[in-house]
Amino acid sequence: SCGLIYFLCFSPLFSSAINTQEVAVKEKHKGAHTFWAAVNRLPLSSNAVLCWKFCHVFHKLLRDGHPNVIKDSMRNKADLTDMSRMWGHLSEGYGKLCSIYLKLLITKMEFHIKNPRFPGNLQMSNRQLDEAGENDVNNFFQLTVEMFDYLECELNLFLGVFSSLDMSRSVSVTAAGQCRLAPLIQVILDCSHLYDYTVKLLFKLHSCLPADTLQGHRDRFQEQFKKLKSLFYRSSNLQYFKRLIQIPQLPENPPNFLRASALSEHISPVVVIPAESSSPESEHVVETDDLVDTDAPLETKFDDLFGTSAAIDPFNFNSQNGMRKDDKDRLIEQLTREIQALKEELESFRLEVKTAAFSNFIQAASSQNV
Structure with missing residues (x-):
């Protein structure tokens, strides 16, 4: 019952973020604690643009x-893995990108579960890193x-998006x-921290272990450094990012880990999100009460969430956008019945509270008389 309430309350916020239109997700959408309750209703395996968003x-x-979001979402790891494998059968377009993105998200969850000291946004002090x-x-x-x-998964998505664009x-x-570039803001934020921490950890390791032991680490770092430096530079020259984010540039040459003084x-790369009110990243997140449009018909809410049948998506294997009309009708009827049941439960609860309060009052009065 509570899941349904939250689903209905958050659906305007959720639906305007995840839909089948090939436009960028508005940056103000932070999601809700009942994210998966709504996600499970979406046809993510049949609509690549929907899955991408x-x-x-x-x-x-x-x-x-x-922080509990990461732990709670691990229950869906198997489904995400299957979905990534399914979309991986496509060699281009959003299907391929979805496969890469899902692998990144699975890797991200696994890393944070294994290393719970790291928050989801990866922001840590040097002391916390130690x-x-x-x-x-x-x-x-x-x-x-x-x-x-x-970082490799982040770079794969970075490269995948750029290679998919003309x-x-x-x-x-x-x-x-x-629509394709928008998620790279999250990737850039992740990458800046991962790069910074690998540099610091490699210096720490070189102070404890022989240089030969860390040759593999250095080689892998060099490869990732070249990719990230190029991707940061290319991103900073795109007009889309210039109004949303200030992308740091990596040094001309990678650090020399064999010289401790290096x-x-x-210099830790710092990503800056402009504070202008026009920036989608800084848009005000509407409170829950503001999200509930009690006057809007349930049909409208459903279409907002799942997309209207008028839209056309070339990646939709079923040649449908979202669900069939009869599926919508059945779900609307189900939701209507559940809403009515919730109203009855609420009224019953109110009566119980009143009865309990009256009983307590009588008991208190009786004890005083005694």
């Missing part, structure tokens, strides 16, 4: 949501490997281009 919103929720390794060089060694794997055109000013030359 789900991934974007889910990524934001993992970064900005309550504590994450528990003063054990073996822990730091393994943590660095896991960060490499994490960069000879002004992609960042088209709705379709922005750590003092490392």
Whole structure:
């Protein structure tokens, strides 16, 4: 019952973020605690654009949501893995991108479950980073490997989006281009921290272990450094990002881990989100009470959430957008019945409260008379 209430209350916020239109997700959508209650109703396996926008919103929720979001979402890992495998059969378009994005989100959840000291947004102080390794060089060694794997998934999505766009055109000013580019803001935020922490951990490891032991770490870092430096540079030149985010640039050359003093030359890359009110990242998040449109018919709410049948999506294997009309009607009837049941439960609860209060009053009066 509570899930239904939250589903209905949050559906305007949720539906305007995840729909089948090939436009960028508005940055103000942070998701809700009952995210999965609504997600399970969406045809993510048959509509690639819908799945892509789900991934974007889910990524934001993992970064900005309550810490329990990561733990609670792990229940859906198997479904996300199957969906990634399914979309991976497509060699191009949103299907391929969805497969890559889902792998990233699974990797992100697994990393944070295994390393609970790291928050979803990856923001940590140097002291917290040290504590994450528990003063054990073996822990730091393994943590660095896991960060490499994490960053690799981020870079794969970064590269996948760029390779899917015709960069000879002004992609960042088209709705379709922005739809693909929008999630990269979350990727850039993740990457800036992962790069910073791998640099610091590698310097720490080189102070404890022989250089030859860490040759594999250095090689992998060099490869990721070149990719990230190029991707940050290319992103910073796109008009779409210029109004939303200030992307840091990596140094000309990677750090020299064989020289301990080079750590003092490392500058942590800082991503800046402009504070202008026109920036979607800084848009006001509407309170729950403001989201409930009691006058809007349930049919309208449903169409907002699942998309209208008028839209056409080339990636929809069923040649339908969302659900059939009879499926909608059945769900609307079900929701209407549940709403009525909730109203009856609420009225019954109110009567119980009044009865209990009156009983307590009588008991208190009787004890005073005694």
